[in-house]
Amino acid sequence: MKLEPAVYTLSVFNKFKDRVVHGISQRSGGSSNGCYSSLNLGLHVGDNADAVVENRKRFSKQMGTDLSRVVCCEQVHGTNIHVVTKKDMGSGAFTLDDIIKDTDGLVTNEKNIPLMLFFADCAPLLIYDPQHNAIGLAHAGWRGTVGNIAANTLQVMHDTYGTEPSDCIAAIGPCIGQCCYEIGDNVAEKFISLFSSLSVPSSVLSQILLRRADKYHLSLYEANKELLLLQGVKMENxxxxxxxxxxxxxxFYSYRAENGKTGRHAALIYLK
Ligand SMILES: [Zn+2]
Structure with missing residues (x-):
């Protein structure tokens, strides 16, 4: 008997579970081996493509959908957002050949079109606008975070659907924590400069960047939370x-903990 893939969910979306489905895959219940064991969903990491597609099918099924409907994007640590419509269905789901290029965030207000992005330490940002019934999903590593992909996603949702951040429900999914994320001074300086330009007080900045044993440690969670708050998303949401x-x-897969030899888990979200 096949093990069912385990799915991580965020309780902030519970109130809307009749309207929006979301989940982050975990490593169990897949068909990949070795460092990819076992539910690797990344096609670009050197794993057997047939195994990855089989894993993606299992996870999609577990999430109540079909892989042929799923939309994926290239994820280049940039801040470009693509507005997804029916014609995008299946892009990047079975092969990298038809993936949406040069894009790190997807938004849609169309039902039954799951957005799926891949991660191993970078932060998944999940956003739901209950007023306009629209969703967003973005990939925020340190580059995307410092580029403020959180604000970009909300801006594209605003321009396209009329989304107001104050109505939105948002989550920063599993990502590398400050406990484990040592960064170089050059990266830390980019965060200090960004948050200074946004007039973030030093008490908040010290939550985002911790100086420990002469090194900075970054919290992708705190950084993206602050960027969402600055756009007007409410703390309780x-x-x-x-x-x-x-x-x-x-x-979960961790690029840092596994020295780069690892697979990818996925965040998936769609409107019912
Ligand atoms: Zn940790």
Whole structure:
């Protein structure tokens, strides 16, 4: 008997579960081996493509949908957002050949078109606008975070659907925690400069960047939470759960903890 893939969910969306389905895949219940074991969903990491497609089919089914409907984008650590419509269905789902290029965030207001992005330490940003029934999903590593992909996603949702951040439910999914994320001074300086330009007080900046043993440690969770708050998302509408992929490498893929030789878990979200 096949193990069912385990799915991580964020309780902030519970209130809307009749309208929006979301989940982050975990490592169990897949068909990949070795460092990809077992539910690797990344096609670009050197795993057997047939195994990855089989894993994606299992996860899609577990999420109540079909892989042929799923939309994926290239994820280049940029800040471009693509507005997804029916014609995009299946893009990047079975092969990288037809993936949406040069894009790190997807938004849609069309039902039954799942957005799926891949992660191993970078932060998934999940957004739901209950007023306009629209969703957004973005990939925020340190580059995307410092580029403010959180604000970009909300801006595209505003321009396209009339979304107001103050109505939105948002979550920062499992990502590498401050506990495990040492960064170079050059990267830290980019965050200090961004948050200074946004007039973020030093008490908040010290939550985002911790100086420990002469090195900076970055919290992608706190950084993206602050960027969402600055756009007007309400604190009570942002998921408080905060899970470190590197500390939980038995459940999630971690690029840092596994020295780059690893697979990818996925965040998936769609409107019912
Ligand atoms: Zn950790």
């Amino acid at each position: 942002i998921a408080a759960e905060h899970c470190c992929t590197s500390c939980n490498v038995e459940k």
